[in-house]
Amino acid sequence: MNNFERYLTLWVSLCIVVGVLLGKFFGDNISIISNLTIATINIPVAILVWLMIYPMMVQIDFGSLKNVKKNLNGLWLTLIINWLVKPFTMAFFAWMFFDNIYQAYITPQEATEYFAGAVLLGAAPCTAMVFVWSYLTKGDANYTLVQVSVNDLILLVLFIPIVRFLLGINNIEIPYDVLITSVIVFVVVPLSAGYLSNKYIIKTKGIEWFKEVFLAKLKPVSVIALLTTLILLFAFQGEKIIENPFAILLIAIPLTLQTYFIFFVSWNIGKWIKLPYAICAPAAMIGASNFFELSVAIAISIFGLDSGASLATVVGVLIEVPIMLSLVKMANKWSY
Secondary structure: OOHHHHOHHHHHHHHHHHHHHHHHHHHHHHHHHHHOEEOOEEHHHHHHHHHHHHHHHOOOOHHHHHHOOOOHHHHHHHHHHHHHHHHHHHHHHHHHHHHHHOOOOOOHHHHHHHHHHHHHHHOOEOOOHHHHHHHHOOOOHHHHHHHHHHHHHHHHHHHHHHHHHHHHHOOOOOOHHHHHHHHHHHHHHHHHHHHHHHHHHHHHHOHHHHHHHHHHHHHHHHHHHHHHHHHHHHHHHHHHHHHOOHHHHHHHHHHHHHHHHHHHHHHHHHHHOOOOHHHHHHHHHHHHOEOHHHHHHHHHHHHOOOOHHHHHHHHHHHHHHHHHHHHHHHHHHOOO
């Protein structure tokens, strides 16, 4: 992990400040951005999200799926935690805090939108940063590649029904066509582009050039797009945050509890079924972390740039790095 990634929370915090100030002083001038949409997709945000997600998707090698039978217990643990446990525990923590514990501090509409943002985070397992967490815990790189590839394929099938089901429990109705459009735009398109360009570049330039040159040049694009998106988000959230900065802390608490809870569940089950440490560590990490780029994009598409759902997904970005680094430290301390 380079210094920029290590201090991502600091850069995100600076983006919050810049965005809030822009929203306060230039809010009327930037409001036109929210109207630049086709169907439910905001065009400026879509471009930024593609720039965020493509550098991650281009690294995924679906050829690794031929190794899916290796370390099968670890893969089963990942799939069960990511798709049968994590979305539902996230919904539970969100419901417990936003709809119950926080009743005196937030409005019912805020509770509903924060809940929706949390569900979007919980239903999207990590795609990119898990490679970093796996490396820092000395995880098995081949296993990590397989689990990410499998999860991306499952994401195409299960993300929509899980999100719609969990939001429906809280009486948040989202038409299938809106979710399907969002998944096509923010998952299928960049995933297909990443897969095709991966094959083409490696075939024409070689794997070494792809890793050492292409990815090195592409990585800053992803980071710049992420930070620009955050500035834009907080520019639209500026007045809300100035009026109630306490909201960020309120959102962060259940998201933090969920992250630690999923890690400890995954870690202890992995040890119980006698997974090797190099498999157990990345299995626990991918469950704990989120595909926050996708969650942010879909929250914006469905609820809008100035929504509580978008704010909740951005808080997920804010807390992810420091929490995951603390889990990396725990995993390394407990290595066996």
